[in-house]
Amino acid sequence: MSLPNSQETFVRIGCGALVGLLVGLAIVVGTVGYWAKSLAVILCMVALSVAICALIGWRFGDRFFHSLHKWIGWLR
Numbered sequence: 001m002s003l004p005n006s007q008e009t010f011v012r013i014g015c016g017a018l019v020g021l022l023v024g025l026a027i028v029v030g031t032v033g034y035w036a037k038s039l040a041v042i043l044c045m046v047a048l049s050v051a052i053c054a055l056i057g058w059r060f061g062d063r064f065f066h067s068l069h070k071w072i073g074w075l076r
Helices: 006-035 039-060 062-066 068-075
Strands: none
Touching (some): 039 062, 062 068
16 A cells, blocks of 8 residues: 555545534534533534544545445434
């Protein structure tokens, strides 16, 4: 397996961050929004989701993005 070039790396991280933003917002709207006592908790949850999905997108690349349809149903 060859290493991705820098442009592909930035695209993977950027797309992963966008997915993480959507996942984080879905989690906040679906669950955490009811129990969170402050805006800081909500922002930390979304930021953590963005960071994790960006790292996973960078590390696993196409396998991560092709597996999204499996766990997007879990968010509903």
